Amino acid sequence: MDKLFDFELTGQLLGLPFVLTALVVAAVLGLLAGVLGPLIVSRNMAFSVHGTAELALTGGAAALLLGWDIGNGALAGAIVAALVLGLLSRRSSDYDSVIGVVLAFGLGLGVLMLWLYKGRSSNKFGLLTGQIVGQDFASVALLSGCAIVVIGLLAALYRPLLFASVDPEVAKARGVPVTALAVVFAVMVGAATALGVRTVGSLLVLSLMVTPAAAACRITASPLKATLLAVLFAEVSAVGGIILSLAPGTPVSAFVTAISFLIYLICWVVSRVRRTRVSPA
Amino acid sequence: MTQAVNGTPAVSLSGARLSYGDRVLWDGLDLDVQPGEFIAVLGPNGSGKTSLMRVLLGQQKLSAGTVRIGGAAPGKGNRRIGYIPQQRALDPTIAVRGRDLVGLGYDGHRWGLGIGGMRERRQRVATALEAVGATHYADRPVGLLSGGEQQRLRVAQALVGDPSVLLCDEPLLSLDLAHQRAVSGLIDAHRRESGSAVLFVTHEINPVLPLVDRVLYLVDGRFRIGPPERVMTSETLSELYGTDIAVVRVRGQIHIVGTHSDLCEDGAHHTEELVER
Numbered sequence: 001m002d003k004l005f006d007f008e009l010t011g012q013l014l015g016l017p018f019v020l021t022a023l024v025v026a027a028v029l030g031l032l033a034g035v036l037g038p039l040i041v042s043r044n045m046a047f048s049v050h051g052t053a054e055l056a057l058t059g060g061a062a063a064l065l066l067g068w069d070i071g072n073g074a075l076a077g078a079i080v081a082a083l084v085l086g087l088l089s090r091r092s093s094d095y096d097s098v099i100g101v102v103l104a105f106g107l108g109l110g111v112l113m114l115w116l117y118k119g120r121s122s123n124k125f126g127l128l129t130g131q132i133v134g135q136d137f138a139s140v141a142l143l144s145g146c147a148i149v150v151i152g153l154l155a156a157l158y159r160p161l162l163f164a165s166v167d168p169e170v171a172k173a174r175g176v177p178v179t180a181l182a183v184v185f186a187v188m189v190g191a192a193t194a195l196g197v198r199t200v201g202s203l204l205v206l207s208l209m210v211t212p213a214a215a216a217c218r219i220t221a222s223p224l225k226a227t228l229l230a231v232l233f234a235e236v237s238a239v240g241g242i243i244l245s246l247a248p249g250t251p252v253s254a255f256v257t258a259i260s261f262l263i264y265l266i267c268w269v270v271s272r273v274r275r276t277r278v279s280p281a
Numbered sequence: 282m283t284q285a286v287n288g289t290p291a292v293s294l295s296g297a298r299l300s301y302g303d304r305v306l307w308d309g310l311d312l313d314v315q316p317g318e319f320i321a322v323l324g325p326n327g328s329g330k331t332s333l334m335r336v337l338l339g340q341q342k343l344s345a346g347t348v349r350i351g352g353a354a355p356g357k358g359n360r361r362i363g364y365i366p367q368q369r370a371l372d373p374t375i376a377v378r379g380r381d382l383v384g385l386g387y388d389g390h391r392w393g394l395g396i397g398g399m400r401e402r403r404q405r406v407a408t409a410l411e412a413v414g415a416t417h418y419a420d421r422p423v424g425l426l427s428g429g430e431q432q433r434l435r436v437a438q439a440l441v442g443d444p445s446v447l448l449c450d451e452p453l454l455s456l457d458l459a460h461q462r463a464v465s466g467l468i469d470a471h472r473r474e475s476g477s478a479v480l481f482v483t484h485e486i487n488p489v490l491p492l493v494d495r496v497l498y499l500v501d502g503r504f505r506i507g508p509p510e511r512v513m514t515s516e517t518l519s520e521l522y523g524t525d526i527a528v529v530r531v532r533g534q535i536h537i538v539g540t541h542s543d544l545c546e547d548g549a550h551h552t553e554e555l556v557e558r
Binding site for chain 2: 156158167174216220222
């Protein structure tokens, strides 16, 4: 672990093309997670994101077994999962349990398919904890393409989506297509999640999709500021996590989760201190 | 401004019928609401008050008859309509300020980020907040506000779009007396100034009694429309409910005696308030 502070080694590694690619991937992912995060948090979709991530793993495992591209398999799995979960009403009381049921079954299938796969075992492990180094040009292009589409769509849908997320009843009365937006948003989250699975892995994708936004929502109530802060926090976690992991050679996800958790803790403390100051009564 | 054309009723129902299977909520409902008119919609639970709101919002089709909002068919998200829901506690962790909630009432239904209209939006939202006296708490998270404060924001949210019809679905529920009076007063002031027609669903007429022009009283498929002094009588309500009902007026308040609990108006605690009027 003393390698963590080996700045010389870190500096050398930073010059390598595959590391630079990884940083670009992380930066794009941080942007994507940051802009979607506050809406995910205000829609109470954290568990659904986790479910989507696990089912991206199932999709990836299926692709591995069938000899297809893992990334495309994960993307397909996540989008199918997002569609299924997005069609469920998030108001209904059994929403969480249905996610649990679907995700447990999907995960079981994934485990079976990984067991059936006879190839290199590091491919299997990569799905769980991510494999940010070794991203080829095609996957970077896929990620960037997806990011452009998702961010463009988000810009086009932003006001109705925010309305439907924080105030569904009045939004509906004002003619906002609340149900259709829920499905579209779920697909956007599914795509972003699947791309995150490749980076930080399906187990830890929440650390980018949810933790930075949850931290931001702790310290501001302005949707604009929350989005900007969530992007900042996600970038710091994703890019910072990679840089810190270089010298010790540890999995990226360990540092990404640690940084985002630390940011959350700080924001939590700040919000507690502020609240006791504002309302001493 | 989307003011109704002269002579066109703000809301018009003719021969309107709403039924689910063989259960008829109401039938043969003819009602023209003029601009600036304040209509209270009363009736026991399940009498179709909220369904009427849904019909006017275009979320529910009539089984028969026609409905017009400012002369046009009710479409989803009719821009002429402002909507105030029941007070329900908003999630305390949600990252939205009062200012944002009101802003969504102004342009939350529009696509895009709305960067072009930012200045106009800010101005309109500030004016709406000022009108309901919510300016000083407009930057606090909505989830941390009291029910009364939230409901003032709801009024601002509905009024910021300058609606010609205001639909209020039990907006006073769970508010204390002072806030009931404040919220209904704000709605009343707006309809007098801008000529919005108000349809106000409530199970409790007393807080709005001085403001009401006409009452639509729905009971079990039957209904009466008219000024409160004509509808809120022992004779009319006994006929509507099909059982013996006494309407008692105490200090300008209306109390209904002799019905089972779900249609009994629990207004006893309003006595003191009405003395002042």
